[in-house]
Amino acid sequence: MRHTRDALASPNRTARSAVVTGRLLGIAFLVCFLTGVYSHLLQEPLGWMRFPTRPVQLYQFTQGLHITAGIAIIPLLLAKLNVVMPALVQTPPVRSVLHLLERASIAVFVASALVQVVTGLLNTYQWYPWPFPFKQVHNALAYVLIGSLLIHIGTKLQIITRYWRKRDSFDAQGRFVADATVGSELPDPNDPAGQEARPGSASSSGGFVGRLHRWIDGTPSPGPIAPATDTVPVTRTGASADGRRQRVARRGFIAGVTAATAGVVALTVGQSSAVGEPFNVFGPRKRHLGQNGLPVNRTARAAGVLATATAADWALTVAGPSVSRTFSRAELTALGQTEERLPIACVEGWSQMATWKGVRMRDLLAAVQVDPDVHVRVTSLERHGGYRIMEMGPEYTADPTTLIALELNGEKLDLEHGFPARIIAPGRPGVLQTKWIERIEVIA
């Protein structure tokens, strides 16, 4: 264990590197958590909740951010775990009950982080090779992850504050300043073979680790940086060369992590951002590809509506407390159509702005003598599926941009996009933009 740990000593495996990568990773996790909770509440609101409908691209933005930050987490998490690798093999493995609990909380943190990132990424590919429900587990693990992150920040707070600023972390030559009083579990890179003032260290430097370090760095002797025989000027040269070596190592590491993060984000963000569209090399979706120039999630065949949605006698039932009416497509058109620009934004991260034409929800409700500020329940022709029935609060029903859409991007609404009629409302996830609707019912 100790030999492994010595072999891991590096200018990039210091408390400062852990703070720098940890800060970025912490921000990314927080962004994912907040945008994720927002998306979850939009889909499963508590009774009293109302949501903003402006800007209409709000959900497109928050969910695009969720997926993009999640993708950025992949290189950042790998970098962070690489930085703290020596702590994994620390000796003794456990020092006290408190230390055991701390290490257990880190295990929970790392496990939930890895599972969240892997399953989240595969969910954007619509591939679910695991034996548990994605949505519920992704939601529950988010709290487990943030909780264990808070515990981790708490237990490491002394180290975080000590190495928060660059100027407190390095000496004049650019060498890392190891401070034993803050309790960092990472080895001091100024000690080539990890000889942390421990007796008998000279023997370890002659062993496998010593040979490994000589092979890697070509240092003739892995002894102390300034042997007693050295004169003062030579010592200074040694220190500045060492500082330079560490600085180069740090910059190389930052360059690698930055390149990976920027690269992986740039080549996928085009699925949810117009700016990134030309560089969409690896995105799981391509904008403007699909019927009506828009990608499709659930097809009419998968929903089991091929016959019912194309039936000549299709009609939309609108049920108010006193009046109930049915509308054919022609009757809906006769109510007067409005054109709106609203985005489709999927929970899986892809999104696209589109032009919709149809009847305003508030106009339809007025036709059954209902005030627009009501809760409604919308039912789809879908035979099964978690989103067959959708509920909508008054902030959406009263909104002038909420439509029962009949046309999309200047064409008749395609069967794959919800023909004969579908819902489109501002700032809601795609799964709530119910397709192939058959009934709208006022519930409050």
Next chain:
Amino acid sequence: MSAVVVDNRVRTARIVLVVLGVLVLAFGAWVLVTTVRPNRIGGLATWLLGAVVLHDAILSPFVLAVGMGLRRAGRSLRTWVLVVVQAAVVLGSVLALVVLPEIAAKAHGTKNDTVLPFDYTTRLLVVEGVLVAVVVIALVVGAVTARRRSDQPVVAGTTSL
């Protein structure tokens, strides 16, 4: 190891963070057991454990070996060449990690033609090819400029992942 000295403000903040963290974590555990059936939680536990084992036992040693190799190779390289090579290797690895499952997902079958529409295998090969080309160009340019300036000593670059 020297005694760890903890500042009073840090101590207070630490207690607040740990207590809050335990509460949030407990809430997550409650959400888990109330929304996921018990027979599925076993499968999740396997995945949680498997993720840590896969990372710590396979991915980490691999990354470590690559890092040491780069550090060794870096001894005879100019700093900027080493930084370019390292950035290309890291980016190439992360892209492979992200895109290989995407290729597998597509092979597994998609619900419709607008899901995973690209030929990700070809695209990954092209991008990795570009990165290899960048590495080769950096090495060649580095070697040529080093020979021209052979009177100056090559800096013993040492970097690591």
